Amino acid sequence: xxxxxxxxxxxxxxxxxxxxxxxxxxxxxxxxxxxxxxxxxxxxxxxxxxxxxxxxxxxxxxxxxxxxxxxxxxxxxxxxxxxxxxxxxxxxxxxxxxxxxxxxxxxxxxxxxxxxxxxxxxxxxxxxxxxxxxxxxxxxxxxxxxxxxxxxxxxxxxxxxxxxxxxxxxxxxxxxxxxxxxxxxxxxxxxxxxxxxxxxxxxxxxxxxxxxxxxxxxxxxxxxxxxxxxxxxxxxxxxxxxxxxxxxxxxxxxxxxxxxxxxxxxxxxxxxxxxxxxxxxxxxxxxxxxxxxxxxxxxxxxxxxxxxxxxxxxxxxxxxxxxxxxxxxxxxxxxxxxxxxxxxxxxxxxxxxxxxxxxxxxxxxxxxxxxxxxxxxxxxxxxxxxxxxxxxxxxxxxxxxxxxxxxxxxxxxxxxxxxxxxxxxxxxxxxxxxxxxxxxxxxxxxxxxxxxxxxxxxxxxxxxxxxxxxxxxxxxxxxxxxx
Numbered sequence: 001x002x003x004x005x006x007x008x009x010x011x012x013x014x015x016x017x018x019x020x021x022x023x024x025x026x027x028x029x030x031x032x033x034x035x036x037x038x039x040x041x042x043x044x045x046x047x048x049x050x051x052x053x054x055x056x057x058x059x060x061x062x063x064x065x066x067x068x069x070x071x072x073x074x075x076x077x078x079x080x081x082x083x084x085x086x087x088x089x090x091x092x093x094x095x096x097x098x099x100x101x102x103x104x105x106x107x108x109x110x111x112x113x114x115x116x117x118x119x120x121x122x123x124x125x126x127x128x129x130x131x132x133x134x135x136x137x138x139x140x141x142x143x144x145x146x147x148x149x150x151x152x153x154x155x156x157x158x159x160x161x162x163x164x165x166x167x168x169x170x171x172x173x174x175x176x177x178x179x180x181x182x183x184x185x186x187x188x189x190x191x192x193x194x195x196x197x198x199x200x201x202x203x204x205x206x207x208x209x210x211x212x213x214x215x216x217x218x219x220x221x222x223x224x225x226x227x228x229x230x231x232x233x234x235x236x237x238x239x240x241x242x243x244x245x246x247x248x249x250x251x252x253x254x255x256x257x258x259x260x261x262x263x264x265x266x267x268x269x270x271x272x273x274x275x276x277x278x279x280x281x282x283x284x285x286x287x288x289x290x291x292x293x294x295x296x297x298x299x300x301x302x303x304x305x306x307x308x309x310x311x312x313x314x315x316x317x318x319x320x321x322x323x324x325x326x327x328x329x330x331x332x333x334x335x336x337x338x339x340x341x342x343x344x345x346x347x348x349x350x351x352x353x354x355x356x357x358x359x360x361x362x363x364x365x366x367x368x369x370x371x372x373x374x375x376x377x378x379x380x381x382x383x384x385x386x387x388x389x390x391x392x393x394x395x396x397x398x399x400x401x402x403x404x405x406x407x408x409x410x411x412x413x414x415x416x417x418x419x420x421x422x423x424x425x426x427x428x429x430x431x432x433x434x435x436x437x438x439x440x441x442x443x444x445x446x447x448x449x450x451x452x453x454x455x456x457x458x459x460x461x462x463x464x465x466x467x468x469x470x471x472x473x474x475x476x477x478x479x480x481x482x483x
Contacts, residue, residue, distance in 0.1 A: 003192040007080035007202075008185055010178060011035065012089035021077055022198030023222075023242035024232045028052050028071035031086060039087035039117045040071055043146075045233040047073040047226055047295055048381065050145030053118040055125055057083035057178065059186070060249060064179040067270070067297035068125040070144070073229025074298065075222065077193060077200045078246050081185050083178050087117040090124060091170060099131070099165035100124050103158040111149035119145050122293060123159055128172070131163030143380040144292020199241045206250045209355070212243060214330050217352035219243045223266055223303035226295050251302070251357070263359040265302025272301055279363055283317060286372035292381040302356045305341070308348045308412070311384050311451075315342070315413035317372040318361065319405035320389030326358035333357065339405070342412035368393045368401075371468050375460050377451065384408050385452035386460050390468050394428045402436075406461055408452070409444040418442040419465075430469045437462035 006019040011031075018030075031037045031054070043051035047070035056079060057066040066085070090098040097105065100123045110116040119142065126133055126141040133141070138159035147155065171178075190212075191202035201219070203209040213219060219241045222228050231237040245251065251266035254275050261279060263272055269290055277284050290296060290313045304314045305325070315338065323338040329351060338359075341349050350356070364370060371390045376382035387407035393400045402423035404416040422436035446457035470476060 002189065004187065004189040005191075005193055007077055007191060007193060009079045009081065010083040010181060011037075012084070012086060015181070018076070019193060020195050021193050021200065022195035023075065023077065023200040023220075023239035023244075024198055025076040025195070026072060026229070026232065027054070027069075027074040027076050027079060027084070030076050031071060031084075037086050037088050041114055041117060042072055043115065043118075045072045046230050047144075047298075048146070049115070050118040050122060050142075050292065050294060051115050053121040053145065053294055054087075055083075055085040055121060057085065057182075058247075059179065059182050060252075064175055064182070066125060066128060068122050068144075068294045069298050070226075070229075070294045073225055073233060075200070075225050075229070075242075075244060077191070077202065078222075078225065078244050080191060080202060081182055081247065083182060085121075085171065087121055089171070090120070092166060093169060098124070098169055099167070100127050100158075100162045102165040103162040104155070107154045107158040107161060109151060109155040109158040111147075111151045115145065115147050115149075119147070119155055123155075123162060125293070126159065127162050131167040133159060133163075135160060140288055141293055143288075144294040144296075198239055200239075200244060201241070202244050202247060206248055206357075209243065209245055209248065210328060210330050213355060214353045216241060216243075221245060221306070221355055223300040223306075224268065224295075224298040226291070226299040227303070227307055227309075246298075246300075259363055261361045261363065263301055263361065265306070265356045265358060266300050267302075268298065268300055269296035280317075280321070280361075280370065282370040283372050286313075286317060286374055289374050289376075289380065289382075295381075301359055305338070305359065306348065306350065306356045308342060308346060310345065310410060310412055311387065311408045312413065313374065313384060313387060313407070316387045316405040316407040317389030318359070319413060319415060320370070320372075320391040320403045321364070322362050322391070322403065324360040325356055326360065327351075327354050328357040329354040335360070339413075339415055342414070345411035364391075365393065367395055369468075369472050371471055373464050373467070375452075375464075383451065386457050386464075387413075388461065388464050390465075392423065392428065397427055399423045399426050399428050399432070404436075404465075406444065409446045409457055409461060414443075416440055416443040430466065433465040433469050434462075437465045 008017045041051035043049035052071040054071045055066045056069050190204040222244050251264040253264045255262040304312045319339045369392045373388045375386045389405045391403040402420040407413045418439040419436045422439045426432045446454045448454045
């Protein structure tokens with residue numbers, strides 16, 4: 001297959017073509033060092049503080065979708081065929097301050113100013129969707145932005161007022177023109193580009209991905225890059241050959257079959273949010289505590305699973321739901337239970353040249369009670385110390401099937417089989433749940449690390465079963481209920 005050896009994208013209002021790139025070149029460095037667009041800041045270089053937030057517009061079917069992303073961990077090659085918008089491009093209809101900027105000024109939303117461009121860009125993404133957001137919507141949009149001067153209150157006030165200063169801007173008016181430009185660049189070609197000893201490949205399609213991976217099983221697959229980006233910026237790891245796949249819309253599809261939900265591995269947390277919550281409302285609070293908006297826009301469900309982290313957010317609730325994976329190698333596919341995918345720390349049941357293609361979630365049944373819990377030091381944008389997913393089928397007051405899955409308790413996300421056995425066939429009562437909690441030490445011997453001690457993890461996991469009882473009964477838990 002003939003390959004294109006350059007990427008092209010629209011940067012604000014100017015087309016950019018680049019051919020001397022490697023897999024480890026990041027968007028933020030290009031903006032600041034090559035384009036001298038220094039309004040975008042580098043704060044943490046790990047996608048945690050939001051100071052580097054920019055918008056990336058991509059074609060999704062016939063629509064042009066803009067998402068806030070962390071430029072510090074966004075590989076430059078992945079903006080091929082996209083529109084990158086930085087703080088310098090913002091302006092109002094009259095060429096003056098943008099409505100978001102005007103609101104920030106009026107409500108004194110900037111203090112030292114270092115984080116301000118990132119806040120403005122996150123609010124800009126929100127303004128494009130909800131110029132008059134609720135306070136909850138504003139807080140959710142800003143989960144991925146940190147203010148070192150503790151200026152959150154005036155920033156929230158600015159968010160609530162930004163629509164009062166206008167609901168249109170030049171970018172919105174130019175959107176059709178931008179979409180036409182990006183559409184004209186779509187050539188269906190594979191992209192192969194390299195610099196020094198680092199080679200990046202953007203497959204032309206999912207079939208092409210299967211072909212390239214079959215030929216180069218040693219290649220690193222990079223989806224949202226929210227983890228791989230840190231390998232580069234924090235651990236200075238090399239990527240000799242990386243297959244970047246975030247542009248493959250075929251893998252983003254979410255399909256409702258009636259009895260199951262089929263989620264493409266490239267569906268981001270934001271892509272999957274509405275379909276998931278429509279069928280699994282118990283995930284609502286849990287889902288909005290996964291990272292911040294920028295990471296949720298970049299990070300993918302398939303990537304979170306394939307990465308195999310023992311503290312990944314999606315495996316525990318998905319295992320509890322009975323999720324299955326479709327793995328593909330060339331034209332051959334196989335299906336396995338999600339819980340069987342994780343073999344040991346850093347080791348998954350994924351053969352050379354194989355990739356995760358689809359996640360299959362069974363629809364919940366009316367007689368099954370569900371819950372998902374995440375414990376972390378920080379409420380927003382933090383990594384789990386303990387994560388849990390519960391699914392108990394209760395018939396005539398008796399537990400007929402129990403699925404309890406935990407993350408952060410072992411080398412892999414795993415079911416608590418001894419605790420499940422203590423539940424099956426028993427009456428659904430607080431005493432039954434607390435008895436089952438006493439079996440958790442037979443299932444897990446958690447480690448102590450910077451996030452939590454072993455004792456804390458075990459005690460917290462046991463008490464989550466008590467909380468589950470009170471949540472299902474609509475009654476508050478008390479300290480006397482704790483084990």
